[in-house]
Amino acid sequence: MRDPAPEAESFLASFEARALLLGGRWTAGEGDEIVVRDRFSLAPHTTLRGASPAQAAAMIEAAEAAFRAGPPNAHERGAILQRAAELVAARSAAFVRAMQVEAGFPAQDAMGEVRRCIETLRLSAEEARRLTGEMVPLEGAPGQAGRLGFTMRVPLGVVLAITPFNSPLNTVTHKIAPAFAAGNATILKPSSNTPLTACLLADALHEAGVPAGLLSVLHGGGEMLRGVIDDARVRYFAFTGSTGVGQLIQAAAGLRRTQMELGSIAFTLLCEDADLDAALPKIASAAYRKAGQVCTSVQRLLVHRAILPEVTERLAAMTRDLPFGDPHDAATVVGPLISEREAERVEAWIDEAVAAGARRLVGGARKGAVVPPTLLADVVPEMRVTNCEIFGPVLCLEPFDALEEAIARVNSTPFGLATGIFTNRLDAAFAAARQLEVGGVHVNETSSSRVDMMPYGGSKDSGFGREGPHYAVREMTEERIITFRA
Numbered sequence: 001m002r003d004p005a006p007e008a009e010s011f012l013a014s015f016e017a018r019a020l021l022l023g024g025r026w027t028a029g030e031g032d033e034i035v036v037r038d039r040f041s042l043a044p045h046t047t048l049r050g051a052s053p054a055q056a057a058a059m060i061e062a063a064e065a066a067f068r069a070g071p072p073n074a075h076e077r078g079a080i081l082q083r084a085a086e087l088v089a090a091r092s093a094a095f096v097r098a099m100q101v102e103a104g105f106p107a108q109d110a111m112g113e114v115r116r117c118i119e120t121l122r123l124s125a126e127e128a129r130r131l132t133g134e135m136v137p138l139e140g141a142p143g144q145a146g147r148l149g150f151t152m153r154v155p156l157g158v159v160l161a162i163t164p165f166n167s168p169l170n171t172v173t174h175k176i177a178p179a180f181a182a183g184n185a186t187i188l189k190p191s192s193n194t195p196l197t198a199c200l201l202a203d204a205l206h207e208a209g210v211p212a213g214l215l216s217v218l219h220g221g222g223e224m225l226r227g228v229i230d231d232a233r234v235r236y237f238a239f240t241g242s243t244g245v246g247q248l249i250q251a252a253a254g255l256r257r258t259q260m261e262l263g264s265i266a267f268t269l270l271c272e273d274a275d276l277d278a279a280l281p282k283i284a285s286a287a288y289r290k291a292g293q294v295c296t297s298v299q300r301l302l303v304h305r306a307i308l309p310e311v312t313e314r315l316a317a318m319t320r321d322l323p324f325g326d327p328h329d330a331a332t333v334v335g336p337l338i339s340e341r342e343a344e345r346v347e348a349w350i351d352e353a354v355a356a357g358a359r360r361l362v363g364g365a366r367k368g369a370v371v372p373p374t375l376l377a378d379v380v381p382e383m384r385v386t387n388c389e390i391f392g393p394v395l396c397l398e399p400f401d402a403l404e405e406a407i408a409r410v411n412s413t414p415f416g417l418a419t420g421i422f423t424n425r426l427d428a429a430f431a432a433a434r435q436l437e438v439g440g441v442h443v444n445e446t447s448s449s450r451v452d453m454m455p456y457g458g459s460k461d462s463g464f465g466r467e468g469p470h471y472a473v474r475e476m477t478e479e480r481i482i483t484f485r486a
Helices: 005-013 053-069 074-090 092-102 107-130 170-181 195-208 223-230 243-253 276-292 305-320 340-355 403-411 426-435 469-475
Strands: 020-022 025-027 033-037 044-049 147-155 158-162 185-189 215-217 234-240 257-261 267-270 300-304 359-362 374-377 394-400 418-422 440-443 477-485
Touching: 005 092, 020 053, 020 195, 033 092, 033 195, 044 092, 053 158, 053 185, 053 215, 053 223, 074 092, 074 107, 074 170, 074 195, 092 107, 092 195, 107 170, 107 276, 107 469, 158 170, 170 185, 170 195, 170 234, 170 469, 185 223, 195 215, 223 234, 223 243, 234 243, 243 257, 257 469, 267 276, 267 403, 276 305, 276 394, 276 418, 300 305, 300 403, 305 359, 305 374, 305 394, 340 359, 340 374, 340 394, 394 403, 403 426, 418 426, 426 440, 469 477
Parallel strands: 158 185, 158 234, 185 215, 234 257, 267 300, 267 418, 300 394, 374 394, 418 440
Antiparallel strands: 020 025, 020 215, 033 044, 147 477, 359 374
16 A cells, blocks of 8 residues: 655645745745644644734735625535535545644544544535525514515625634634635634644635635734734634633624634543443543543543442553554554643643642653643542643543532533533433533533534633534524515
8 A cells, every 4th residue: 555644745845835825825924933843753843934914914805805706606615615525535644644743643533633524524515505594474463464574694704713723624624614605704823833734624625616815824823813803804703722812802802703612621420320331431532532632521520439449440441551652653542742831731730639639540751742641539629630621631530429419510610611421311311411501411422522513612611602514604694684575
């Protein structure tokens, strides 16, 4: 079988000198230098330049002009998105290689991103073709005989999508594909940690037929990005990132519309009657995939005290068996964190918890940006491993005696993204569904159980608005009422 790595490297290298998509053309940035590192070796891999303020302003001009000129019709938007899905599939080796390098993803995590990206593009293509309003029965109102009413969904205009490093392909797709499906122009600002994957996706969409100006790729930060956010021509903000940054964007947005997918402390509950053979492999995967750098990674596992000894023993064995280290090694399951600095932070939080009385059942010394998969017991609420989002490969075991106690513990945090619960009791499942203050409750799945067609988003400090192409398209359009008098 042909080794796709050299071809993938060549494809990636082509973006080094022309990383901005501006007015339908790839061009070199004129702003600050961005160094992309191999997350395992920590060596520089690629150097890009971000946009200058003038280039950022030109992107807004191009996006506004392209939107005013009119996007392709709904059928053609669907066809473009479908073609983009086929191009992503054909270039999967380049996408995997990019994510192994700049995100530190093992091959299975990277391929998972590719598969989900393809599905999200296909779902968005379907939504483009069936976007519609509804009839309004005006004749049911007094004095409205002979009057006809219906609604239309119309695009908002220029969308600014700001995306994170931890899902550098599929989260980007969840922003820009529904935006295009709805008929908007989009300026994409990907994480400076993972710019290459976003460039590859934008190139596929551009080649598939997205007209010049309807999709731009912007790199950089600071004053340049603040200028874009403050520009009134940007009508919608789609943001995934920390709660703190989300609050700043929301304050700047004013009356403009936003979708905020923010921080989380994700719980999963194991009730006394849970099927452990089904539950524990899912929990181990959800806690440690992408090195725990997922908003819905299981950080706190609440276990009924009656089954705690068995769960502890079995989960510890599973965690010890997880290969970790070099993401370029086909056997690796848990790769490095996004930076050595983040790995040092996670290590410090673990050490702090152990010094305060927690037991490290599985784990070990950090090496570079790699933190071994870690399982902690005897944690308390005062520890940062329990009361802050750790965003690392760390799982905390906590016992509970009654379901009401476990639900109260989930609701006690300021976050509310998603929670999983394993139980075979309908009353427990419905109690969780009704009482948990989160955006998603997954029965007999973990907190990290997401299907790309579902509405995805949080409550409280985890944000608002929903991803999922059907739901995102509606959020990125507004409803217009049309009436006719006979």
